[in-house]
Structure formats: C-alpha cells, structure tokens
Amino acid sequence: xxxxxxxxxxxxxxxxxxxxxxxxxxxxxxxxxxxxxxxxxxxxxxxxxxxxxxxxxxxxxxxxxxxxxxxxxxxxxxxxxxxxxxxxxxxxxxxxxxxxxxxxxxxxxxxxxxxxxxxxxxxxxxxxxxxxxxxxxxxxxxxxxxxxxxxxxxxxxxxxxxxxxxxxxxxxxxxxxxxxxxxxxxxxxxxxxxxxxxxxxxxxxxxxxxxxxxxxxxxxxxxxxxxxxx
Amino acid sequence: xxxxxxxxxxxxxxxxxxxxxxxxxxxxxxxxxxxxxxxxxxxxxxxxxxxxxxxxxxxxxxxxxxxxxxxxxxxxxxxxxxxxxxxxxxxxxxxxxxxxxxxxxxxxxxxxxxxxxxxxxxxxxxxxxxxxxxxxxxxxxxxxxxxxxxxxxxxxxxxxxxxxxxxxxxxxxxxxxxxxxxxxxxxxxxxxxxxxxxxxxxxxxxxxxxxxxxxxxxxxxxxxxxxxxxxxxxxxxxxxxxxxxxxxxx
Amino acid sequence: xxxxxxxxxxxxxxxxxxxxxxxxxxxxxxxxxxxxxxxxxxxxxxxxxxxxxxxxxxxxxxxxxxxxxxxxxxxxxxxxxxxxxxxxxxxxxxxxxxxxxxxxxxxxxxxxxxxxxxxxxxxxxxxxxxxxxxxxxxxxxxxxxxxxxxxxxxxxxxxxxxxxxxxxxxxxxxxxxxxxxxxxxxxxxxxxxxxxxxxxxxxxxxxxxxxxxxxxxxxxxxxxxxxxxxxxxxxxxxxxxxxxxxxxxxxxxxxxxxxxxxxxxxxxxxxx
Numbered sequence: 001x002x003x004x005x006x007x008x009x010x011x012x013x014x015x016x017x018x019x020x021x022x023x024x025x026x027x028x029x030x031x032x033x034x035x036x037x038x039x040x041x042x043x044x045x046x047x048x049x050x051x052x053x054x055x056x057x058x059x060x061x062x063x064x065x066x067x068x069x070x071x072x073x074x075x076x077x078x079x080x081x082x083x084x085x086x087x088x089x090x091x092x093x094x095x096x097x098x099x100x101x102x103x104x105x106x107x108x109x110x111x112x113x114x115x116x117x118x119x120x121x122x123x124x125x126x127x128x129x130x131x132x133x134x135x136x137x138x139x140x141x142x143x144x145x146x147x148x149x150x151x152x153x154x155x156x157x158x159x160x161x162x163x164x165x166x167x168x169x170x171x172x173x174x175x176x177x178x179x180x181x182x183x184x185x186x187x188x189x190x191x192x193x194x195x196x197x198x199x200x201x202x203x204x205x206x207x208x209x210x211x212x213x214x215x216x217x218x219x220x221x222x223x224x225x226x227x228x229x230x
Numbered sequence: 231x232x233x234x235x236x237x238x239x240x241x242x243x244x245x246x247x248x249x250x251x252x253x254x255x256x257x258x259x260x261x262x263x264x265x266x267x268x269x270x271x272x273x274x275x276x277x278x279x280x281x282x283x284x285x286x287x288x289x290x291x292x293x294x295x296x297x298x299x300x301x302x303x304x305x306x307x308x309x310x311x312x313x314x315x316x317x318x319x320x321x322x323x324x325x326x327x328x329x330x331x332x333x334x335x336x337x338x339x340x341x342x343x344x345x346x347x348x349x350x351x352x353x354x355x356x357x358x359x360x361x362x363x364x365x366x367x368x369x370x371x372x373x374x375x376x377x378x379x380x381x382x383x384x385x386x387x388x389x390x391x392x393x394x395x396x397x398x399x400x401x402x403x404x405x406x407x408x409x410x411x412x413x414x415x416x417x418x419x420x421x422x423x424x425x426x427x428x429x430x431x432x433x434x435x436x437x438x439x440x441x442x443x444x445x446x447x448x449x450x451x452x453x454x455x456x457x458x459x460x461x462x463x464x465x466x467x468x469x470x471x472x473x474x475x476x477x478x479x480x
Numbered sequence: 481x482x483x484x485x486x487x488x489x490x491x492x493x494x495x496x497x498x499x500x501x502x503x504x505x506x507x508x509x510x511x512x513x514x515x516x517x518x519x520x521x522x523x524x525x526x527x528x529x530x531x532x533x534x535x536x537x538x539x540x541x542x543x544x545x546x547x548x549x550x551x552x553x554x555x556x557x558x559x560x561x562x563x564x565x566x567x568x569x570x571x572x573x574x575x576x577x578x579x580x581x582x583x584x585x586x587x588x589x590x591x592x593x594x595x596x597x598x599x600x601x602x603x604x605x606x607x608x609x610x611x612x613x614x615x616x617x618x619x620x621x622x623x624x625x626x627x628x629x630x631x632x633x634x635x636x637x638x639x640x641x642x643x644x645x646x647x648x649x650x651x652x653x654x655x656x657x658x659x660x661x662x663x664x665x666x667x668x669x670x671x672x673x674x675x676x677x678x679x680x681x682x683x684x685x686x687x688x689x690x691x692x693x694x695x696x697x698x699x700x701x702x703x704x705x706x707x708x709x710x711x712x713x714x715x716x717x718x719x720x721x722x723x724x725x726x727x728x729x730x731x732x733x734x735x736x737x738x739x740x741x742x743x744x745x746x747x748x749x750x751x752x
Contacts, residue, residue, distance in 0.1 A: 002332075002713070003692070003693070003696045003710065003712055003714070004332070004341055004342070004345070004712050070475075089276075090276050090476070090478065090479035091275075091276055091477075092275045092276035092277065092278065092410065092477060092478045092479065093413045093414075093477045093478070094275055094276075094413075097275050098275075098276065101269060101271065101275075102269070102271035102272070102274075102275055104271055104273045104350035104354055105273045105346075105350060105479075107353065108346070108349060108353075280674060284673045284674065287673075287677075289672075289673030289674075289677045290673050295672070297672075298671070298672030298673060298674075299669075299672050299673040299674045300669075300674070301668050301672055301674075302669030302670060302671075302672040302673070302674035302675040303669070304668075304669065305662075305667070305668045306669075306674065329654065330655060330658070332712035332713075333655040333656055333658040333711075333712070334658050334659070336657065336659070336709050336711060336719065337707070337709050338699045338709055338710055339699070341712060432668060452655075453648070453655060453658075457646065457648070457658040457659050457660045458660045458661075458662065459659045459660060459661065460674045460675040461661070461675065461682050461721050462674055462675055462676060462677050462679075462721060463674050463675075464709070464719055465705060465706065465707050465719055465720075465721060468699060468707035468709060469701050469707070471699075
C-alpha cells in the first residue's frame with residue numbers, strides 16, 4: 001500500500017508538442033502561449049479570453065509565476081475558470097527557462113490537465129513576466145502571443161527582440177492609456193509591421209467592452225486550423 | 231548481530247534479488263557531461279535543494295555557509311541519492327529502489343518533489359536515450375519514480391556505469407543548491423562555483439562509497455544502500471512547502 | 481541468545497553485554513513477560529502495569545556504553561501483546577580507554593495485533609565518545625508501534641562526541657523507514673545549515689498504525705523546529721531539532737498530542 005499514490009494516471013508515451021495526439025490516440029488540445037514583459041496585461045488577457053471562450057470550448061490555463069501562484073490566484077479570484085482547470089508551475093526565478101530551455105514542468109502541467117479535466121480544446125500557457133527575448137519552445141506550444149503595452153514605451157516595437165518579431169500574434173495592450181503616456185499608436189503599428197514581416201498585430205484595451213475581441217478572433221482561427229491539421 | 235561496525239550501510243538481513251541484466255550498451259563517457267549538465271531539460275532549475283528555506287532561515291548567507299550547507303547535503307542526502315542512482319545503473323530492480331527511496335525520505339514534500347523531478351527526468355531521458363527499461367519504469371510509476379532512481383536508469387540507458395551515475399547524482403545535490411543561492415542571495419558566482427570546486431574531492435569520495443554500496447546491493451538488495459539523512463533538510467522542506475510565496479518548487 | 485555480560489580477557493577491551501525482553505499473552509487478556517534477562521549495564525525491571533499491558537524499565541546499572549563496548553538489546557512483543565519500554569535515565573555514551581567505537585544494537589519484533597511503545601530516555605553523546613547505534617524493528621502487518629528517539633549532542637556546554645545511528649523499520653517484511661544520522665567530530669558538514677545548523681538536540685517520534693491506511697495523517701509544521709510527516713506507508717513521524725533536550729522533548733510531546741487528537745484507539749496514545 002502506497003499512500004503517496006492514491007490516484008492512477010495512464011502511462012504516457014509522448015514527449016513534447018511535436019505529436020498532436022495523446023497516448024490514447026485522441027487529439028490533444030491546442031496549446032497557445034502568452035508571453036511578454038511584467039505588467040503588460042498577460043493575465044488580464046488570459047482572463048478575458050477565458051470569459052469569451054469558456055461557454056463554447058473546454059479550456060484550461062497553466063501559469064508560470066515568478067512568485068508562486070500570484071497569477072493563478074488572480075484567475076481564481078476572478079472565477080474565470082473552475083480551480084481544477086488552472087495549474088501553476090514554479091519557475092525557480094527563471095520564467096523564460098520554464099517556457100523555452102527546460103519545458104518539462106510545463107509539459108507535465110498541460111498533460112496532467114488533459115488527464116484530469118480533459119478532453120480539452122484549448123490550453124493557454126501564460127509565461128511569467130519577463131524580458132523582450134522570452135519566447136516559448138515549439139516543444140511546448142503550437143502558437144504564441146506576445147503581449148506588450150503602450151505604457152511600457154512606444155519604442156518597444158521598433159526595438160524588436162525575439163518576442164516582438166517572431167510571436168505568431170503581437171498584442172499591443174492598454175491603448176486607452178495612449179493619450180496619458182504620449183504613445184504614438186500609428187508609429188507603433190508601423191514599427192511592428194516593419195519588424196514582423198507580415199505577422200499579425202492587434203491593439204487592445206481590455207477595460208472597454210469587447211476589448212479582447214481581436215485576440216479572440218485570432219485564437220478562433222488557430223482553433224479552426226488545428227481542427228483540420230493532420 | 232552481524233553488523234560491520236565500520237559501515238552502518240550494511241543491513242543485517244540480506245534480501246535476495248533477481249540477477250541484474252547487463253547494461254544495454256557501452257556508451258560514451260562524454261554522455262556523463264550531457265546527463266550532469268545543469269541545462270539538461272529535466273526541471274532541476276526550479277528546485278533549490280533546500281537552499282531557499284535555508285537562506286530564509288539565515289542558515290545560508292555567504293559562500294562559507296553555503297559550503298557547509300552543501301557539504302552536509304552531499305554527505306547525507308547526496309550519498310543516499312548517489313547510491314540509489316548507482317544501484318539503478320548497476321541493474322538493481324528500480325521498483326525496489328523506488329521503495330527504498332520512499333523509506334529514506336520521511337518528508338512528504340521531498341517525496342513529492344523527488345517524484346515530480348523523476349517524472350520530468352524520465353520524459354527527458356526517454357527522448358534522449360530511448361530504452362525499454364526507462365519505458366518500463368514509466369509504465370510502472372506513471373506519477374514518477376524518485377529522481378535518483380530515474381537518474382541511475384538514465385545513466386544505464388546512456389551506457390554509463392554506477393560510478394558515473396553516482397557522480398551525476400551527487401553533483402546535482404550540491405550544484406542545484408549553489409545555483410539557487412546565487413539567485414537568492416546575489417552571491418558572487420565565482421565564489422559559489424569555487425565552493426563546488428572545493429567539494430569536488432569529497433564528491434569523488436561520496437560517489438565511490440555509493441558505487442561500492444550499489445555493488446553490495448546487487449547481492450543483498452536495496453537494504454544494503456546507505457540511508458544518510460539530514461534532519462534540517464527534512465524539516466525545512468516541510469516548512470517551505472507551506473509557504474504561500476516562494477521562488478523555487480522545493 | 482543468552483543474556484549476559486562478559487569483560488574481555490584482554491585488558492582495556494570493552495564490555496560485551498546483551499539483554500532480552502520477551503512479552504507474550506498470558507491467556508487472561510493480559511501480557512506476561514516470560515523472559516526478562518539482562519546483565520552488566522542492563523538491569524531490566526518489571527513495572528506495575530497501568531492496564532492489560534506490561535511495562536519494562538531498563539535501569540542503568542553501570543556506565544555504558546564506553547568506547548569499545550558491544551551492547552545488544554532484543555525485545556519481542558508477541559502476537560496480541562501490549563508492551564511499554566522505558567529507561568530510568570538517559571543513556572550516556574562516554575569515551576573508552578582504547579579509542580575504539582562502542583556499538584549498541586537494538587533488535588525489536590512486534591507481532592500481529594501487538595502494540596509496542598518504545599520510549600527510552602535520551603541518548604547523550606559525551607565529548608570524546610564514539611558510538612554506533614543501530615535499531616532494527618520488524619513489524620507484523622497488524623502491529624502498532626510508537627517509538628521515540630532522542631539524541632543530545634554533548635552534555636550541557638560540552639562539545640559532542642561522535643554519534644552514528646541507523647534506524648530501520650520493516651513492516652510485513654518491507655522497509656518502511658530507514659534513516660542514518662551522523663554527528664560530531666570527523667563527520668563532514670554535520671553542523672552546517674543542512675544537517676543541524678548549530679542545534680544540539682534531535683529526535684523523532686515514529687508511529688506505525690494500520691489505521692493510517694484508511695486515514696493517513698496530514699502533514700503539518702509544528703513550529704520552527706518540528707514537523708509531523710506522513711510516511712509512504714501507514715505511518716507518520718514527528719521529526720524535531722532543538723537547542724537542548726528539554727526543548728526537544730517539548731516538541732515531541734506536542735507531536736504526540738497532535739497524533740492523540742486525531743486517533744483515539746485503545747490507549748496507545750495515553751502518555752506516561
């Protein structure tokens with residue numbers, strides 16, 4: 001009798017996101033990563049996405065907190081999903097390591113969520129707030145969103161960096177603050193376009209009704225692609 | 231009483247075990263560098279090996295106290311982990327070793343961390359050195375086996391022997407704490423690395439003892455392995471697990 | 481094994497002493513002590529029982545263990561018995577004349593349905609001493625055990641000697657708990673922040689009870705230096721570290737009360 005093993009989970013064969021199937025042959029959930037600097041609105045975007053998508057889709061969220069569970073607890077307090085659909089991964093003071101260099105803890109978390117509350121359509125993996133070079137490993141997520149905000153400086157798109165230039169979607173958040181911080185939205189859009197070679201950019205203001213709609217639309221398109229991907 | 235008074239590792243009742251299978255392949259010694267590399271993607275970066283709790287309690291505050299912490303860790307849980315890893319690499323039944331690891335880990339927080347890390351390492355090792363033995367362990371322990379047992383089996387899959395497995399396990403018990411102390415205290419990384427260098431001869435000694443115990447475990451079973459433990463590491467791990475806010479998982 | 485104590489013929493060599501306790505059901509619902517053998521430093525005394533169980537105290541009849549001594553104590557609590565073991569005073573490990581280490585080996589068996597409460601006073605490691613203590617407990621599947629172990633490193637204000645101990649508990653033939661501790665001069669890192677960090681008293685209260693299978697103990701921190709930790713099998717241990725023996729006993733007594741609050745089953749938890 002082993003009291004540490006009350007529950008039983010199936011044996012897993014997969015190693016990473018390279019395989020779109022689960023060990024039992026069913027299709028796994030689409031995994032979308034959200035990265036970006038501290039305070040740009042990643043958690044708020046995740047919360048808004050959950051509210052918009054949860055009625056039609058089976059969702060779960062993995063957070064990667066700098067300090068354990070802060071973001072997970074924000075999502076719990078705001079009741080965007082039931083608690084069993086939110087998992088916090090601890091990152092040992094290195095959030096970018098956990099989403100890029102050593103993704104093992106995050107892979108455990110997404111697979112445990114699928115085992116525990118699946119089948120799932122979509123898992124959002126939120127990075128801890130980090131710097132402009134933090135990107136997700138392709139072994140962990142199928143697509144990634146990089147969230148910056150106008151208050152962080154309107155020169156960020158021009159500066160570039162892997163997050164800004166290579167993310168599948170760049171979200172420029174808090175457009176409502178642009179007049180107060182003197183941010184040039186048109187200039188940001190131009191710089192982003194120049195840096196990203198045609199990859200999409202959307203502007204959001206989560207304080208306004210339906211402010212997250214452009215992101216929702218993009219996520220729905222990824223889900224549609226995922227459904228037909230072999 | 232049949233006990234060798236010089237070595238407490240010798241349990242008096244031998245337990246017969248099945249003859250071990252030979253190691254799957256003779257691998258490259260350099261595989262040890264891959265396995266023991268701090269960047270090997272098996273989750274270690276998120277664990278401090280007790281250093282976060284020790285820093286908060288004021289027990290580590292500079293390079294000297296880090297060194298004494300690491301020395302104590304190396305000769306207690308480090309020796310135990312190294313012996314489990316060496317025994318797994320030698321071909322002792324990994325499930326018996328997993329039970330032995332449970333019995334040697336009274337703190338539930340440390341058992342949970344060891345199994346979580348074991349599962350992450352199993353994932354990385356199966357992708358890196360595919361092996362039916364690793365697959366079988368994953369099937370038998372879907373929630374993860376104790377990390378040192380997985381490490382030893384991974385070393386075996388990589389063609390490494392028990393002494394190398396012991397070195398890798400022993401090194402990890404001190405390198406993880408050292409890296410964490412650098413992050414937590416802003417310690418000079420040169421000073422911290424010098425701590426590891428000063429401990430290197432002791433690590434060699436611990437690994438040799440571990441490999442010798444593993445050799446005896448082949449005949450006598452897992453009871454022959456050391457069970458060295460550290461009271462403060464156990465108690466601090468339980469306290470740490472109860473913190474609401476922390477940087478490291480353990 | 482025959483109990484006895486033998487001074488070796490070679491001058492300066494240590495003492496060899498054994499003692500043996502056997503408890504068996506007495507056929508009237510109680511526990512008898514058909515064997516209570518001890519010699520040399522081991523004087524075993526039958527104490528007045530509180531209830532149906534038997535109580536034995538080890539009375540220290542001479543200074544032991546000294547360096548070079550070989551002490552062995554065995555206890556068997558037969559099926560269905562209830563036995564409590566105590567000592568009348570702390571055991572003091574002292575240096576011998578030869579510099580050889582002393583050994584103290586305790587072997588305990590507890591039968592089905594039996595309850596053993598093994599509650600010796602602390603072991604004190606005096607300056608210059610060198611002791612290797614092993615305790616091996618074999619439990620039948622339905623045996624219950626309460627085992628207290630306290631180690632004090634040095635008498636008041638004194639540097640400790642060298643103390644190495646191993647406690648192994650098997651249940652139904654499988655190892656449930658296995659722990660080696662080593663402190664004192666020549667033991668690397670023993671006083672650093674991972675092992676004792678300047679503290680001088682360490683102990684534990686180990687409880688094995690099949691009732692934990694249905695309802696495992698919950699882990700909890702009991703103040704700065706103690707925690708209640710459920711094991712992987714039907715058992716739990718309160719581990720504690722403290723500055724001295726008094727503080728340590730206080731921590732283990734708090735742990736005892738935590739256990740008692742959860743499981744009230746037939747008096748096993750009534751404290752002496």
